[in-house]
Amino acid sequence: MGSSSAPQRPDLDEVFPLELRTSVPIPPWRTTHVTLLGDAAHAMSPAAGAGADLALRDAAALTAALAHGGPPIPALRSYEREMIHSGFTAVRISAANGTRVLGQDPPPSSPLVRPASAPKPATGRAGPSAPPRGRGRPR
Numbered sequence: 120m121g122s123s124s125a126p127q128r129p130d131l132d133e134v135f136p137l138e139l140r141t142s143v144p145i146p147p148w149r150t151t152h153v154t155l156l157g158d159a160a161h162a163m164s165p166a167a168g169a170g171a172d173l174a175l176r177d178a179a180a181l182t183a184a185l186a187h188g189g190p191p192i193p194a195l196r197s198y199e200r201e202m203i204h205s206g207f208t209a210v211r212i213s214a215a216n217g218t219r220v221l222g223q224d225p226p227p228s229s230p231l232v233r234p235a236s237a238p239k240p241a242t243g244r245a246g247p248s249a250p251p252r253g254r255g256r257p258r
């Protein structure tokens with residue numbers, strides 16, 4: 120016999136709106152000694168539960184590229200190519216999931232944006248436990 124606990128009312132001081140944004144791919148840039156990883160390169164809605172995973176994967180890939188010992192610019196160029204590919208693959212999945220389950224606006228069309236035809240949750244942690252409601256405005 121468990122104790123019957125009445126459903127708790129939400130503490131409205133703990134609730135806040137969250138605007139959902141999706142980054143849009145840009146053409147590759149000239150590689151320099153300054154590079155990007157994680158959300159700085161490929162921010163996405165939380166609908167794929169993949170942003171933190173990708174930030175950590177980027178960090179590992181960047182470390183491996185630089186630890187290789189060769190000249191840094193080719194290593195960074197190779198890192199950026201793979202980071203952009205994997206990052207924006209997840210961005211497309213996240214945007215499609217967000218449109219489907221969170222009411223997120225679809226991403227703007229762009230020649231660099233391929234449609235995500237079969238959205239599936241990305242690997243890694245499950246999506247957010249308390250997904251934000253409302254319509255985000257992807258950028």
Ligand SMILES: Cc1cc2nc3c(=O)[nH]c(=O)nc-3n(C[C@H](O)[C@H](O)[C@H](O)COP(=O)(O)OP(=O)(O)OC[C@H]3O[C@@H](n4cnc5c(N)ncnc54)[C@H](O)[C@@H]3O)c2cc1C
Nearest residue numbers: 156157158159165168169170171172174243244245246247
């Ligand atoms: C509601 C929600 C749910 C999510 N759920 C998941 C999930 O289930 N799984 C998942 O993998 N991801 C999830 N994410 C995404 C994940 O949180 C991000 O993708 C991840 O935190 C990105 O890491 P990052 O290091 O690139 O950027 P950040 O975590 O944003 O780190 C950047 C840091 O830089 C600091 N900074 C900024 N400007 C400066 C400056 N000028 N000088 C010094 N420091 C500066 C910031 O304060 C911040 O600490 C979720 C995100 C949200 C909003």
